[in-house]
Structures are given as C-alpha cells and as structure tokens.
Amino acid sequence: MDFKYDVIVIGAGHAGNEAACAAANMGSKTLLITMDMNKIGQMSCNPAVGGIAKGQIVREIDALGGQMGIITDRSAIQFRMLNRSKGPAMWSPRSQSDRHQFIQHWISTITNIPNLYVWQDTVKELVIENGEVTGLISALGVHFRAKSVVLTAGTFLGGLMHFGKNQLVGGRISEPASFGITEQLKSIGFTTDRMKTGTPCRIDGRSIDFSKMSEQKGENDFHKFSFLEEAKRELKQESCWITNTNQTTHDELRKGLADSPLFNGQIQSIGPRYCPSIETKIVTFADKISHQLFLEPEGVDSQEYYLNGFSSSLPLRVQIDAIHTIQGLENAQLFRPGYAIEYDFFDPTQLKHTLETKRIKNLFFAGQVNGTTGYEEAGGQGLIAGINAHINCMGGKEFTLARNEAYIGVLIDDLVTKGVDEPYRMFTSRAEYRLILRQDDADVRLTGKGYEIGLATNNRFQQLNTKIEKQNILTEFIKNYSIKPAFINEFLASRNSSELKHGCKLSDLVLRPQLSIEDLSEAIPALKEKIEAIGSRKEEIVEATEVLLKYEGYIEREKLIADKLQRLEHINIRGRIDYNTIQSLSTEARQKLSKIDPETIGQASRIPGISPSDVNILLVLLGR
Structure with missing residues (x-):
C-alpha cells in the first residue's frame, strides 16, 4: 500500500521539526517520520538553547517564521543575554529550558499544524529513480511516496555509544540506531565519514550541596527569543550553579585514561575541538589545576541536573570517583553516566546552498548529518531545507541566505563551500559582517523575506511594520530635538559626562558612551513621553534605536563593504568552466573547484586553497 505526500x-x-513545520505551513502535504513520538524535539545534550552566535541563529529562525524561538520562550526556566560587556554585535541570548516542557510544546505544535502528519517508524531505504528521490520504504515495510525528502537523522545513522570499554549500538541512550540509509547512499557515490560527540552524566539534585557552589541567576528583563509579542516566558525561573574541578579530580580522571575510548584507540572518529571531554581537557591543558563546571537544571519539576563541562566516556567507576572530589558533589548520586557517541555524516560539499544534494534531485540533508553540532545550527539548516523542499514541490525561486544577510547564511555557505574537518559550531568570529547580523534586528533583516515566501504570518509581518514605524518616530525625534546647556548640564555632571558649552541635538548626547536613551529620559520629559507612547514593546524598540544611533557610522561602513563584495556573488560560474583544462590555475585550485563546482565567483573565493590570483584568473576567463 502506497501513501503519497509532497514532503517527507x-x-x-x-x-x-523546523523542516516539517516550514514545509507544512507553506502549503505542502508533509509527513514527519520519527522513532518515538514521545521524544519529538528531544534535547539530547544540555537543556539549553542559544549562546554565543547560536542565539542569533534562533532569532533568525524565529524572524523567518520558524518555531524554535517560540517554543524556547514557553519552556524557558532561565534567560540570560551573554556578552553584555562587549558591543551589540556580540550580544547573544541563551535560555535554559525545561526539557519535558520543550518536548510537549513541540508535540503540541507539530500535531496541530494543518498539512503536517506524523508516522512512528524508522526508514530503511530511500526510493531513487533516474537520479531523483521519489519516496522511501520504512522498517515496517510501508512504501511512502514523496516529491521531496529531507534527511535529518542526527546521531542515529550507525550510532555507537561508548561507556568506557563497553559499547552499545544506539542513536541516543536507550534508543536504537538506524542502518541502511548510509550504506545505500554510499553505494551510489556519496562521501561519508564518522564523527564523535559526547554528553555528561546527569545528577540527582537531592544529593547536591548547593551551599558550596556559586549561584548564577537569570535575567528578568524584556529580552526573549521570539519577536512575537504573544510569545512569553511562562515558567518559574531557576538558577544554575557553578563549581570547579581540582587537582584531586584530575588525578582520579587520569587513573582511567587507559580505559578511555578516546585514548585507547577505541574511537577513531572526529571529535569537537571547542567542546572537549573532561579527559581531553586534563591531557590538552595538563598545566591547568581547575576547570569550571555548571550545574544546569533540567526542569521546574525535576531533580535532574546536567553537569556542563564534564562530558566523558570514561568508565562509570572513574566518573563517580572523580565527581565525588568536586566541591558540592561529594555525595552526588547519578541518574546516568556520561558517554560518547559515534555516528555517520555526509560531506556537506555535496550539497547546494538550498541543502539539496547535487547528486540526487529533491533529496535534502539538514542537521548533524551535515557534520554540524548544536540544536541551533540544526534548526537553521532544517528551516532552509524545509522551505526549499516545499519550493521544489510547488514551484518558485529557490530560497537561500547570503553571508551578509544571516548567520544561517554563513553557516550553510561554510558547510557547502569549505566542508568540515570537525563537528561544525557557529561562532561570531565566523561572520565577517557580524555588526549587521545582530540579534536585535533579525526581524528587520528576515521577516520580510519569510513573509514573501509564505512562511512568516501576516500577524508577524504587521508586528514588524509597527515596530519599524515606532522606531523611526523615536529616531527622528532624537535626531531633531534640541538641548540647551542650562537644561541638561546638571544631569550630565551627575553622570560624569562633560557639560555642554553650546546647544546640541539629543542624538549627540545618545552617542556618548556614558549615556543611554533610558538615562536621558529621566532628565528630558519630552523624551520620556515619546518612549511611553511606544507601548508594549518600548524596551525592545528603545534598545534597537540606541544601537542604530550609537553604531550608525560603523554599520553603514560594514554595509558598504558587504555590498562591494556581494557583487562577486552575482557572477555565476557553475557549468561555465572546465577547471581541469585551465593550466594557469594551481593544481589544488583545479582539484577543489572541480569537486565543489561553486555557484558563483564569491563562493569560489571562499574555498580553502583558492588564492586571489586563482579568482582573478576565473574573472579573466569569464571576461573572455
């Protein structure tokens, strides 16, 4: 019996989840296949969303019309804006989530979207005809037909977990692995390899002595992930707790290194350099006597705590003995140990910027199968893959984001252009235009694009327009309102800011680093009245206005640079040059250009090993 869908x-x-919701919300009849309907949106590792650069991605997902920001806000039990001591380009939202509430909100969202259906099963084989995917066959023997298929199997493809010398086949603890798809795709020419990641133990909160730790509270201001007014934080806010390893901890860990899968040759896969296991830390940083750890709550009604910074695949006894040397954890009881997991991934240079595979039409890859790590990176890819899977079914222009438009654009361009040699994680340093890719203006950058393709709702688009209108009114007022010295000098002196000798515009005072719009509103009744008139989103709009005023010159300069370099992105070269015949190119350039087959000169220029002279040669050839 056949079942037909537009997108699977x-x-x-x-x-x-993001792929399925996007395709369905845009109008495709969509099927989401999962091993376990009770673990939709499971937070496999830490119970948190966002962080440095990752928070910007979640805000972009939300701005386009995705779901992660809304669900994170509704399940949040602690919110913080990271990097506040730095400039606004670096500000990054992060939220602890109630793991169970996060799943329940995802289940509720997915099972209430029209056009979106769920099937509990595993997939053993894709159906590929004449170089095009046409469906799949499940483990239960059901044949599903589809116009587009999106593969987002995470760590389940060939998943193998390591607990010391013990190995268990699985994609996540207590969950089976998936076999068949990797082998099938490899047989038709896809390049695949193995990666490794890990997770820490989970600790019973009743056995923790929090009095010996430092408390880290959240923030209760207006910040959140979703730009929608109706998306709010609903749950009781919880604290995280900070403690540290010590020399005794490290000595206990070293006793187990001979049985560590990472050091005895048991694991050969590529692991994350930026988020190493605790055993890797004590070897790599052997001179360091302490490493900071964070105890993160799993939920408001749970005693489960996540020991962030202590990922490990060491034997259980070693993990327990080492944990018991840590201040506050002397009597810790474990719910389960940490472990490492190896899994299959596909070289992402085999993808287009739409995340459709170059080899098989209408087949898309998203998430950890592309060599990334992190919920946020996965969600961003899933959204783009789901959008383009729908477009491939229904027609329309492919949807991609450039590097100067979104962190999601940086992420995908890095993957398909450079490939990966370790699990890919987003950092602000990867974005050359981070001043124009701030978290506060993701809606201004992207909601219009989401609305045009039919993903962002009319309500969301109207909220954006209202925000821009009110922001413009406030900006014009600040730029045109005149201030006299006699009126403001006493206030300036109280803020350790130099007094005025002549009158000036209010905007000149906003530019001073010691002063904020909120500060100035205390001394200028007309400004305070203007802010109060904004209404429910006044804090958000005031902050966005201040950022634009204080950094206007820098932002405009970065936009000019981005626009200049963007010209190379419009020079299409795919299919126009046989690189192997161009002897003036370096051997490395010929090989890499032939393998990746870049869409544009801009993409070619970012391929590792392609020099400026190689780019000039391509430009000369195109000129001819």
Missing part, C-alpha cells in the same frame, strides 16, 4: 522529513529532532 526523516527525524523529529531540531532540524527535522
């Missing part, structure tokens, strides 16, 4: 998404993790 394999895997209900963070990539799969």
Whole structure:
C-alpha cells in the first residue's frame, strides 16, 4: 500500500521539526517520520538553547517564521543575554529550558499544524529513480511516496555509544540506531565519514550541596527569543550553579585514561575541538589545576541536573570517583553516566546552498548529518531545507541566505563551500559582517523575506511594520530635538559626562558612551513621553534605536563593504568552466573547484586553497 505526500522529513529532532513545520505551513502535504513520538524535539545534550552566535541563529529562525524561538520562550526556566560587556554585535541570548516542557510544546505544535502528519517508524531505504528521490520504504515495510525528502537523522545513522570499554549500538541512550540509509547512499557515490560527540552524566539534585557552589541567576528583563509579542516566558525561573574541578579530580580522571575510548584507540572518529571531554581537557591543558563546571537544571519539576563541562566516556567507576572530589558533589548520586557517541555524516560539499544534494534531485540533508553540532545550527539548516523542499514541490525561486544577510547564511555557505574537518559550531568570529547580523534586528533583516515566501504570518509581518514605524518616530525625534546647556548640564555632571558649552541635538548626547536613551529620559520629559507612547514593546524598540544611533557610522561602513563584495556573488560560474583544462590555475585550485563546482565567483573565493590570483584568473576567463 502506497501513501503519497509532497514532503517527507526523516527525524523529529531540531532540524527535522523546523523542516516539517516550514514545509507544512507553506502549503505542502508533509509527513514527519520519527522513532518515538514521545521524544519529538528531544534535547539530547544540555537543556539549553542559544549562546554565543547560536542565539542569533534562533532569532533568525524565529524572524523567518520558524518555531524554535517560540517554543524556547514557553519552556524557558532561565534567560540570560551573554556578552553584555562587549558591543551589540556580540550580544547573544541563551535560555535554559525545561526539557519535558520543550518536548510537549513541540508535540503540541507539530500535531496541530494543518498539512503536517506524523508516522512512528524508522526508514530503511530511500526510493531513487533516474537520479531523483521519489519516496522511501520504512522498517515496517510501508512504501511512502514523496516529491521531496529531507534527511535529518542526527546521531542515529550507525550510532555507537561508548561507556568506557563497553559499547552499545544506539542513536541516543536507550534508543536504537538506524542502518541502511548510509550504506545505500554510499553505494551510489556519496562521501561519508564518522564523527564523535559526547554528553555528561546527569545528577540527582537531592544529593547536591548547593551551599558550596556559586549561584548564577537569570535575567528578568524584556529580552526573549521570539519577536512575537504573544510569545512569553511562562515558567518559574531557576538558577544554575557553578563549581570547579581540582587537582584531586584530575588525578582520579587520569587513573582511567587507559580505559578511555578516546585514548585507547577505541574511537577513531572526529571529535569537537571547542567542546572537549573532561579527559581531553586534563591531557590538552595538563598545566591547568581547575576547570569550571555548571550545574544546569533540567526542569521546574525535576531533580535532574546536567553537569556542563564534564562530558566523558570514561568508565562509570572513574566518573563517580572523580565527581565525588568536586566541591558540592561529594555525595552526588547519578541518574546516568556520561558517554560518547559515534555516528555517520555526509560531506556537506555535496550539497547546494538550498541543502539539496547535487547528486540526487529533491533529496535534502539538514542537521548533524551535515557534520554540524548544536540544536541551533540544526534548526537553521532544517528551516532552509524545509522551505526549499516545499519550493521544489510547488514551484518558485529557490530560497537561500547570503553571508551578509544571516548567520544561517554563513553557516550553510561554510558547510557547502569549505566542508568540515570537525563537528561544525557557529561562532561570531565566523561572520565577517557580524555588526549587521545582530540579534536585535533579525526581524528587520528576515521577516520580510519569510513573509514573501509564505512562511512568516501576516500577524508577524504587521508586528514588524509597527515596530519599524515606532522606531523611526523615536529616531527622528532624537535626531531633531534640541538641548540647551542650562537644561541638561546638571544631569550630565551627575553622570560624569562633560557639560555642554553650546546647544546640541539629543542624538549627540545618545552617542556618548556614558549615556543611554533610558538615562536621558529621566532628565528630558519630552523624551520620556515619546518612549511611553511606544507601548508594549518600548524596551525592545528603545534598545534597537540606541544601537542604530550609537553604531550608525560603523554599520553603514560594514554595509558598504558587504555590498562591494556581494557583487562577486552575482557572477555565476557553475557549468561555465572546465577547471581541469585551465593550466594557469594551481593544481589544488583545479582539484577543489572541480569537486565543489561553486555557484558563483564569491563562493569560489571562499574555498580553502583558492588564492586571489586563482579568482582573478576565473574573472579573466569569464571576461573572455
């Protein structure tokens, strides 16, 4: 018996959920296939969303019309804006989530979207005809037909977990692995390899002595992930707790290194350099006597705590003995140990910027199968894959984001242009235009694009227009309102800011680093009245206005640079040059250009090993 859909998404993790919701909300009849309907949106590792650069991605997902920001806000139990001591380009939202509430909100969202259906099963084989995917066959023997298929299998493809010398086949603890798809795709020419990641133990909160730790509270201001007014934080806010390893901890860990899968040759896969296991830390940083750890709550009604900074695949006894040397954890009881997991991934240079594979038409990859790590990176990819899977079914222009438009654009361009040699994680340093890719203006950058393709709702688009209108009114007022010295000098002196000798515009005072719009409103009744008139989103609009005023010159300069370099992105070269015949190119350039087959000169210029002279040669050839 055949079942027909427009789009089928394999895997209900963070990539799969965004892909399925996007395709369905845009009008495709969509099927989401998952091993377990009770674990849709499972937070496999830490119970948190966002962080440095990752928070910007979540805000972009929300701005386009995705779901992660809304669900994170509704399940949030602690919110913080990271990097406040730095400039606004670096500000990054992060939220602890109630793990169970996060899943329940995802289940509720997915099972209430028209056009979106769920099937609990595993996939053993894709159906590929004449170089095009046409469906799949499940483990239960059901043949599903589809116009597009999105693969978002996470760590489940060939998943193998390591607990010391003990190995268990699985994609996540207590969950089976998936076999068949990797082998099938490899047989038709896809390049695949193995990666490794890990997770820490989970600790019973009743056995923790929090009095020996430092408390880290959240923030209760207006910040959140979703730009929608109706999306709010609803749950009781919880604290995280900070403690540290010590020399005794490290000595206990070293006793187990001979049995560590990372050091005895048991694991050969590529692991994350930026988020190393605790055993890797004590070897790599052997001179360091302490490493900071964070105890993160899993939920408001749970005693489960996540020991952030202590990922490990050491034997259970070693983990327990080492944990018991840590201040506050002397009597800690474990719910489960930490472990490492190896899994299959595909070289992402085999993808287009739409995340459709170059080899098989209408087949898309998103998430950890592309060599990334992190819920946020997965969600961003899933959204783009779901949008383009729908477009491939219904027609329309492919949807991509450039590097100067979104962190999601940086992420995908890095993957398909450079590939990966370790699990890819987003950092602000990867974005050359981070001053124009701030978290506060993701809606201004992207909601219009989401609305044009039919993903962002009319309500969301109207809220954006209202925000821009009110922001413009406030900006014009500040730029045109005149201030006299006699009126403001006493206030300036109280703020350790130099007094005025002549009158000036209010905007000149906003530019001073010691002063904020909120500060000035205390001394200028007309400004305070203007702010109060904004209404419910006044804090958000005031902050966005201040950022634009204080950094206007820098932002405009970065936009000019981005626009200049963007010209190379419009020079299409795919299919126009046989690189192997161009002897003036370096051997490395010929090989890499032939393998990746870049869409544009801009993409070619970012391929590792392609020099400026190689780019000039391509430009000369195109000129001819």
